[in-house]
Amino acid sequence: MSLISVGTMAFDSIETPFGKAEKIIGGSATYIAYSAVNFVTPVKQISIIGYDFPEEEMEELKKRGVWLDGVQRVPDKKSFFWSGRYHADMNSRDTLVTELNVLADFDPSIPENYQGTEFLMLGNLHPKIQLNVIQELKQRPKLIAMDTMNYWMETAMSELKITLRYVDALIINDAEARQLTGLYSLVKAAQAIFRMGPKYLVIKKGEHGALLFHENEVFFAPALPLEEVFDPTGAGDTFAGGFMGYLASTDDISFENMKRAIIAGSALASFCVEKFGPTRLKEISREDIDARITEFKNLVNFEIELN
């Protein structure tokens, strides 16, 4: 099986209480790809970059099994750029600069060798672009997952609601689930989101873990208690990449297997936050990931005799 990853490949400048990183590699599709290749290859990338996106990064991705046929390079424009500053709690941040650059013209087209791919991860983008990708696929993937954000709920809610009808799994954070539905209870928000289209809902709660909802079932994966969260940028995309990469590698979309995929995604995300940008994701081996999954198991495992 294989996975299509759609999203940005970009530069970020990040300030955290631990330091600053200027113009480092970022973008949702970048994190998704670096995460997913730990479980499945090829990951077929769809994105747009400017003249300034480094060729070495493209080589690095290729080496790891990422196809780049669907990454369009615009020779006379810069790559998408985002700059943000995290607050002391690392859960909230201020956006300092957003330069769309090439992203303003992003109209993804699907290379012929991407057709027939079974798993599709739509990173956070305008919901119209996300829908376009779905509609350009000649064969519907086995599982379509998408991320989105509050910005699209405020500026493109009607387009977002249309796109939601076509996806199987929505992966958002708790504040976004509440904003999308107007409901505070996440259990009720899940039921409301199921009525919008998705059959699966993953709610990311950052340091508080993640919830998976499907019909009347629910699964909870904790976040690993870490000494320090160094840089949360990309953790959500890394989670999504690990989740979809694991599902694609096992070709099993049962609820039981989705639980495993949530743990796989959580393990990857726990590495991501240890260093600036995707740095840490490039260092880890499958053994590191397995060791971390074992830590998750130990964190929540208990045996109790009932009467």
Added chain:
Amino acid sequence: MSLISVGTMAFDSIETPFGKAEKIIGGSATYIAYSAVNFVTPVKQISIIGYDFPEEEMEELKKRGVWLDGVQRVPDKKSFFWSGRYHADMNSRDTLVTELNVLADFDPSIPENYQGTEFLMLGNLHPKIQLNVIQELKQRPKLIAMDTMNYWMETAMSELKITLRYVDALIINDAEARQLTGLYSLVKAAQAIFRMGPKYLVIKKGEHGALLFHENEVFFAPALPLEEVFDPTGAGDTFAGGFMGYLASTDDISFENMKRAIIAGSALASFCVEKFGPTRLKEISREDIDARITEFKNLVNFEIELN
């Protein structure tokens, strides 16, 4: 084995987005007792009440195995009264009224038939009163746990730090752990709290579950995702009562058994929030609790094959 429970027995007036409850039964020791008796009896209560605390409530507690020899009734004063209003998120609240009444004179003395008790739960009170109780026990309990709050950190930090030297387990929420240590990372806060005296730290995170720290080990118990949290009042005390009641009933303070106790406490707390005051705690059976513990197991249980 048995358990001493120390704290308030009081009246609360509560406003939540779901309604109002005027002058209902409350108090930390009330919740601790109603919760703990599901696992262990007797629960030996130490508290102070005024002329207005209803005799029927005393009978109800007695019927369930709560000893009341240590509950002092002051005939010419009112019971402690607290009134608060919860915000829409149910995680934060404003205190509207605090009337100390009898609590101003609380100087607990230990009845002779309480001596030799193996487990001690010190509900949230002035740390000097908590220390007095410890010092009046002729034989040190096997496990001493205490709750406290931000108010004592602001007004009696030096007394609090002295009391902490004498307890085995501290049970507080995440904001309190951060305030007590000045550290944002809960992993680092745990290590700092161990240096203050306690060997076990339970951090309650409300709807985000609870963490148990001991030496370099950590265990995480989720909160059950609920459709509605009706009234969170007393949930923390109910958790503590279930935790200590379970430990006392099993007479096992290994880390493995503490994990089970955390789950038991979480299960009881998940009932507490379903109705105003301790109402729901009076309705449930051991079968209800076991069914809920099974829900917790299913919520976090996953099986994954590693390479």
